Amino acid sequence: MWQNRIVKRIYTNKTSLAGFILVVFFLLVALFAPWLAPVHNPHNPYQMPQKSYAIAPQSPSAQNWFGTTEQQYDLYYGVVWGARLAFVVGVTVTFFAFLIGLLVGAVAAYFGGKVDEVLMRLTDVVFAVPSLVLAMVIAAMLGPDIKNMMIALTAVAWPSYARLIRGDILSVKRRDYVTAARTLGARGPRILLRHILPNSIYPAVVVASLDIGYIVLTAASLSFLGLGAQPGTADWGQLIAMARNWVLGTAQNPFAYWYTVAIPGGAIFLFVLGWNLLGDAFRDILDPRQV
Amino acid sequence: MSACVEIKNLYKTYHRRKWLFGAGEAVEVLKDVTLSLAENRVLGLVGESGCGKSTLCKVLLGIEKPTSGTVVVQGQEVAASTPAQLKKMRRVMQVIYQDPYGSLDPRMTVRQLLSEPLDIHKLYLDKHERNKFLEELVQAVGLSPEHLNRYPHEFSGGQRQRISIARALALDPHILVADEPVSALDVSVQAQILNLLRDIKRTRKLSVLFVTHDFAVARFLCDDIAVMYQGRIMEKAPAEQLLARPMHPYTQTLLSAVPEVGKALTSEPEEKASGPSTGTGCPFAPRCSKAKEVCRQQIPTLVETAPGHWCACACLTQGETNDLKS
Numbered sequence: 001m002w003q004n005r006i007v008k009r010i011y012t013n014k015t016s017l018a019g020f021i022l023v024v025f026f027l028l029v030a031l032f033a034p035w036l037a038p039v040h041n042p043h044n045p046y047q048m049p050q051k052s053y054a055i056a057p058q059s060p061s062a063q064n065w066f067g068t069t070e071q072q073y074d075l076y077y078g079v080v081w082g083a084r085l086a087f088v089v090g091v092t093v094t095f096f097a098f099l100i101g102l103l104v105g106a107v108a109a110y111f112g113g114k115v116d117e118v119l120m121r122l123t124d125v126v127f128a129v130p131s132l133v134l135a136m137v138i139a140a141m142l143g144p145d146i147k148n149m150m151i152a153l154t155a156v157a158w159p160s161y162a163r164l165i166r167g168d169i170l171s172v173k174r175r176d177y178v179t180a181a182r183t184l185g186a187r188g189p190r191i192l193l194r195h196i197l198p199n200s201i202y203p204a205v206v207v208a209s210l211d212i213g214y215i216v217l218t219a220a221s222l223s224f225l226g227l228g229a230q231p232g233t234a235d236w237g238q239l240i241a242m243a244r245n246w247v248l249g250t251a252q253n254p255f256a257y258w259y260t261v262a263i264p265g266g267a268i269f270l271f272v273l274g275w276n277l278l279g280d281a282f283r284d285i286l287d288p289r290q291v
Numbered sequence: 292m293s294a295c296v297e298i299k300n301l302y303k304t305y306h307r308r309k310w311l312f313g314a315g316e317a318v319e320v321l322k323d324v325t326l327s328l329a330e331n332r333v334l335g336l337v338g339e340s341g342c343g344k345s346t347l348c349k350v351l352l353g354i355e356k357p358t359s360g361t362v363v364v365q366g367q368e369v370a371a372s373t374p375a376q377l378k379k380m381r382r383v384m385q386v387i388y389q390d391p392y393g394s395l396d397p398r399m400t401v402r403q404l405l406s407e408p409l410d411i412h413k414l415y416l417d418k419h420e421r422n423k424f425l426e427e428l429v430q431a432v433g434l435s436p437e438h439l440n441r442y443p444h445e446f447s448g449g450q451r452q453r454i455s456i457a458r459a460l461a462l463d464p465h466i467l468v469a470d471e472p473v474s475a476l477d478v479s480v481q482a483q484i485l486n487l488l489r490d491i492k493r494t495r496k497l498s499v500l501f502v503t504h505d506f507a508v509a510r511f512l513c514d515d516i517a518v519m520y521q522g523r524i525m526e527k528a529p530a531e532q533l534l535a536r537p538m539h540p541y542t543q544t545l546l547s548a549v550p551e552v553g554k555a556l557t558s559e560p561e562e563k564a565s566g567p568s569t570g571t572g573c574p575f576a577p578r579c580s581k582a583k584e585v586c587r588q589q590i591p592t593l594v595e596t597a598p599g600h601w602c603a604c605a606c607l608t609q610g611e612t613n614d615l616k617s
Contacts, residue, residue, distance in 0.1 A: 175393055176388045176389075176390055176393035176394040177393065177394050177395055177396040177397075179354060179388075179394075180386070180388060180394050180395075180455075180458070181396075181407065182354060183352050183354065183381065183385070183386050184381060184385075184407060184408040184411055184458070184462070185377075185378045185381035185382070185408070185411045185412060186407070186411050187374070190411070194396075194399075194407075195396050198396075198398045199396070199397070199398060
């Protein structure tokens with residue numbers, strides 16, 4: 001069965017396996033964050049502990065495994081809780097973007113005509129503006145805050161789902177088994193829920209799995225620009241923003257503060273890479289030609 | 292012989308929309324089709340690809356609206372029915388599709404596929420009765436109960452077509468529309484499915500509209516045959532009569548193209564004038580070896596040339612006979 005196919009595909013393909021391991025690793029880190037890095041501020045666990053107010057970062061040591069970044073925020077704590085935040089942001093934004101896209105795409109494809117025209121032109125408007133720029137504008141309007149950043153990301157992410165789902169529904173709608181259901185006496189909702197959606201939703205699921213990484217990357221960009229997480233939040237983009245002044249070290253040692261950039265940057269890189277590889281695996285598994 | 296399906300002066304025109312500007316192009320798919328399906332008989336609708344056979348089925352099933360004309364199924368006009376009336380009609384008239392791979396939802400098991408019509412019409416709601424009914428149903432089409440839990444992709448084309456037939460029979464209809472049910476199958480499997488259809492027609496007293504492009508298949512199964520060309524009925528008659536004494540030149544051409552053992556194949560007479568018909572005359576005139584001036588100017592009407600034998604050919608209305616030998 002197809003469940004076995006997923007397992008087989010992931011085990012036999014090295015890149016799929018790498019993606020799977022990376023995502024599972026980050027998932028475990030996110031789940032066990034309170035044990036890996038005990039909460040410092042019970043009111044806001046995403047608040048990074050600040051060791052002192054000294055400006056210059058400190059290299060990794062026994063106390064601070066990954067060192068500290070500007071203003072002595074603990075990088076280890078930031079990376080661990082950042083993984084949790086990355087999952088929250090990535091999954092929530094993708095979920096809501098998927099949901100809105102599904103709704104808009106399904107309504108447009110099912111009713112067609114003027115409804116389709118209006119909804120699709122609306123998605124075109126969102127598409128017409130570069131998504132990062134649009135997200136920046138929305139986030140700036142709503143004010144810098146993680147929740148507002150997620151709203152901004154959702155607002156720019158849904159149109160691609162709407163388009164994809166609409167196209168797939170339009171093609172499935174014409175298949176014989178949909179006509180067959182109608183000749184059996186099935187009406188709209190039943191045809192849509194039992195026949196059309198189950199056969200048209202999978203490409204969007206694949207895109208969603210690829211999107212989680214991309215959303216986290218965009219979220220990091222917004223945080224870096226000061227439009228997302230606030231200073232002191234355990235957010236990978238925020239950590240990189242705080243490393244901005246330390247990319248180049250001293251004249252004698254240009255890489256003196258390498259850990260301030262490389263550690264959160266590496267976390268983002270591996271997280272996005274993991275989801276991309278896993279998404280590729282999903283795409284191959286759900287492709288019927290692979291059978 | 293009462294008719295359970297009456298099709299009268301049916302026209303269906305599709306409008307191809309042009310992009311943004313300009314009037315769309317109109318394509319007449321069905322032109323003045325008048326047909327009736329008699330109770331407990333098999334009517335074969337024969338014609339080449341693209342002649343409008345499948346469109347006729349869609350209009351008959353109420354999936355497409357006719358441009359003009361009427362389709363009456365057991366006293367009820369299809370196009371004028373309310374959704375509730377249409378739903379009732381589904382129990383009377385069911386359909387088997389051509390493509391055994393496309394007509395079954397790939398994500399549903401056979402049990403789910405066959406349960407769907409019962410769920411929709413709220414039949415056999417008791418779990419035990421439902422199971423018993425489904426088991427009998429699959430056995431009636433030559434499958435076994437253990438097949439109920441499998442998915443369509445686990446079956447061959449012939450078996451899938453059996454599932455399609457079972458689904459159509461689940462509602463115990465009186466009328467069956469079969470839209471080329473065997474044309475996608477191997478010849479050896481075709482025979483099995485045709486035998487099954489013939490048995491089911493007999494035991495369940497079905498009236499069948501059987502669409503095909505194959506005279507050999509029509510000969511085997513049909514009581515009456517109607518020949519269609521470019522959306523028009525060219526000739527209709529009881530099967531034996533039509534096959535023995537075809538009157539329309541088009542029917543004669545089609546029949547001479549059916550390969551038979553021990554008979555040399557004759558090629559179609561050379562086209563007298565190539566290209567599509569001008570739209571004014573008989574649609575077959577450009578390909579017809581007997582076409583005259585009148586054929587290019589006037590559309591011939593269906594005329595009863597012998598009892599029960601109708602033919603639309605200008606040559607016949609002028610009192611001549613189209614003998615095969617001439």
